[in-house]
Amino acid sequence: MSAAPTSPADRLPLSTVTMRAAASWFLDQQTLPRHGEVTLFSGDFGRYLEELIEQVRQLAGQRSADDAPARVALAGVGEARRRLDEPEAAGLSGEVARVKRLARSVMALCDHYEALAGVVMCLACDKPIRAGEESVPYDQVSPSGGSARAGRVHTRCATAERQR
Structure with missing residues (x-):
C-alpha cells in the first residue's frame, strides 16, 4: 500500500471531464426533468462542488496573494459555496433553476481547477x-x-x- 498523496499535485486529477459532461447535459435540457432526476443531479453536483472547492482552495493557496487567477478562482469558490447553501426551491421549475445554478458553478470550478492545476x-x-x-x-x-x-x-x- 502506498502513502496517501500530500499535495494537490500528487493526487490524480479530478474527473473534470465527467463533472463537466453531467453539468453540461443538465444545463442543455429543454424540458423539465422528473423530480427524481433533479434530486439525483443536485446530490451529484453538491458532491462535485465540495470536492472542487477543496481542491481549488488548496491550489489557490499555493499561489501568491496577488495572483489574479487564484483570486478569481476563490471568488468562484465563494459563489459555489453560496449556491450550495441555497435551500431546496419550491416547485419543480424552481428546483431545476437552483440545480442549474449548481451546474454552472460546477462548470466554472472545473475551469478554475484546470487553470490552477495546469491541466x-x-x-x-x-x-x-x-x-x-x-x-x-x-x-x-x-x-x-x-x-x-x-x-x-x-x-x-x-x-x-x-x-x-
Whole structure:
C-alpha cells in the first residue's frame, strides 16, 4: 500500500471531464426533468462542488496573494459555496433553476481547477492532454485577426480522419 498523496499535485486529477459532461447535459435540457432526476443531479453536483472547492482552495493557496487567477478562482469558490447553501426551491421549475445554478458553478470550478492545476485540455476531444502524450498547438484565427481560441490538440485528434 502506498502513502496517501500530500499535495494537490500528487493526487490524480479530478474527473473534470465527467463533472463537466453531467453539468453540461443538465444545463442543455429543454424540458423539465422528473423530480427524481433533479434530486439525483443536485446530490451529484453538491458532491462535485465540495470536492472542487477543496481542491481549488488548496491550489489557490499555493499561489501568491496577488495572483489574479487564484483570486478569481476563490471568488468562484465563494459563489459555489453560496449556491450550495441555497435551500431546496419550491416547485419543480424552481428546483431545476437552483440545480442549474449548481451546474454552472460546477462548470466554472472545473475551469478554475484546470487553470490552477495546469491541466491542458484537447480542443478537439475535450479530454486532458496528459504528460507524455503528443500534442500540437491549435490557433483558430478570428475574422478580426486575433486568436479566437488558442490551445492544444492531441496529435491523434489533429490527424484523425473526419467522419462524414
